[in-house]
Amino acid sequence: MSNATKEYNTEIVKISNLFVSKSKIKKMASIIKSGNVVAFPTETVYGLGANALNSNAVNKIFKAKGRPSDNPLIVHISNYDQLDKLTTYIPINAKKLMDKFWPGPLTIILKKTNLVPDETTAKRPSVGIRMPNHKIALALIEQSGCPIAAPSANSFSKPSPTLAKHVAEDLTGKISAIIDGGNCKVGVESTIIDFSDVKRIADKPIILRPGGVTIEAIESIIGNVNLHETVLDPKQKVKNALAPGMKYKHYSPNANVILFESKTISDVVDFKKEISNSKSIGIITLNQDISSFDIDFKEIKAVKSSEILAKEIFKFFREMDEKGIDTIIVDKIPNKDLGISILNRVKKAASKII
Ligand code: TXA
Ligand code: MG
Numbered sequence: 001m002s003n004a005t006k007e008y009n010t011e012i013v014k015i016s017n018l019f020v021s022k023s024k025i026k027k028m029a030s031i032i033k034s035g036n037v038v039a040f041p042t043e044t045v046y047g048l049g050a051n052a053l054n055s056n057a058v059n060k061i062f063k064a065k066g067r068p069s070d071n072p073l074i075v076h077i078s079n080y081d082q083l084d085k086l087t088t089y090i091p092i093n094a095k096k097l098m099d100k101f102w103p104g105p106l107t108i109i110l111k112k113t114n115l116v117p118d119e120t121t122a123k124r125p126s127v128g129i130r131m132p133n134h135k136i137a138l139a140l141i142e143q144s145g146c147p148i149a150a151p152s153a154n155s156f157s158k159p160s161p162t163l164a165k166h167v168a169e170d171l172t173g174k175i176s177a178i179i180d181g182g183n184c185k186v187g188v189e190s191t192i193i194d195f196s197d198v199k200r201i202a203d204k205p206i207i208l209r210p211g212g213v214t215i216e217a218i219e220s221i222i223g224n225v226n227l228h229e230t231v232l233d234p235k236q237k238v239k240n241a242l243a244p245g246m247k248y249k250h251y252s253p254n255a256n257v258i259l260f261e262s263k264t265i266s267d268v269v270d271f272k273k274e275i276s277n278s279k280s281i282g283i284i285t286l287n288q289d290i291s292s293f294d295i296d297f298k299e300i301k302a303v304k305s306s307e308i309l310a311k312e313i314f315k316f317f318r319e320m321d322e323k324g325i326d327t328i329i330v331d332k333i334p335n336k337d338l339g340i341s342i343l344n345r346v347k348k349a350a351s352k353i354i
Contacts, residue, residue: 006173029143041181042132045160047150055117066156072122073149078141103133105212126196187311210341253317278327285331306338
């Protein structure tokens with residue numbers, strides 16, 4: 001962790017996802033109720049939670065994470081009644097998506113009420129809302145009696161945490177408590193869809209970030225949606241970024257990340273030049289034929305599907321840093337379904353795409 005002073009004696013509390021201990025949840029909820037910050041597991045990544053309607057509590061999230069205050073937070077709910085406090089208008093297609101994908105990895109951006117403080121939404125007139133599909137997260141929100149604002153529980157610019165120990169690496173001493181609920185099933189963050197400018201059924205919402213719910217699945221429910229330009233090309237310089245998080249460096253391990261997308265021999269020559277100075281290489285790939293890698297590598301992880309790759313990628317980044325690997329190669333990822341979401345993250349972390 002950084003050399004910032006340790007303000008908190010961060011408590012790590014193990015809670016089983018199979019049997020969610022009510023007394024432990026009560027204790028964690030009491031911390032949220034008192035206006036403090038608790039990291040908790042969700043199905044996507046760990047979140048850094050505080051009472052979304054309490055501006056002082058929300059400020060503590062920004063401070064712990066080192067997050068720029070112009071980057072709004074997602075508000076997590078456990079039941080539909082909480083929507084009334086947060087939003088003034090739910091378009092029909094947004095409702096359809098809630099019915100289909102909640103609880104789950106989909107964040108829906110809607111017009112906000114005056115009850116939601118400026119700190120939570122970074123002064124935006126809209127609020128991002130999601131109902132997570134995770135027993136511990138839902139129990140914590142329910143017991144806290146308030147919606148919980150939570151960004152991913154990593155330090156600013158680090159890979160998102162999919163294990164409690166990742167949160168501890170980044171935030172020990174900076175928050176009150178961490179709930180250790182094991183690994184996150186999805187592994188990449190929620191898909192974000194913006195309905196805040198949708199007034200009629202013909203208005204199309206905009207996907208701001210691809211994530212755990214695929215674009216294909218969304219379109220199968222509500223028809224064509226618009227994609228923000230940073231969905232497929234996340235390194236775009238966005239002048240007026242709709243999701244302010246888009247403009248910051250993200251998901252970066254210390255190692256140099258290279259994304260391999262080549263098809264031709266000359267690309268491969270370029271590639272060899274690119275890695276010629278690397279002292280140690282780690283590869284993550286969907287290719288099961290490890291012997292086909294004609295380079296010297298120290299670590300390799302071959303995964304069988306995009307689902308597993310999504311679950312493993314951030315963890316792999318952190319593991320390579322721990323092992324002192326200086327170059328991470330992410331092998332070709334098909335540009336469809338969950339692959340779109342993984343590519344979006346890897347392109348942000350990558351120094352080079354070959
Ligand atoms: O899966 C997830 O979404 C995780 C878990 C913890 O729920 N959360 C997460 O939060 O990824 P965070 O803060 O790391 O990313 C949230 C993104 C940011 O890029 C932010 O700019 C955008 O959502 N966002 C939030 N509210 C918004 C709003 N009202 N308008 C536009 N973008 C918004
Ligand atoms: Mg994040």
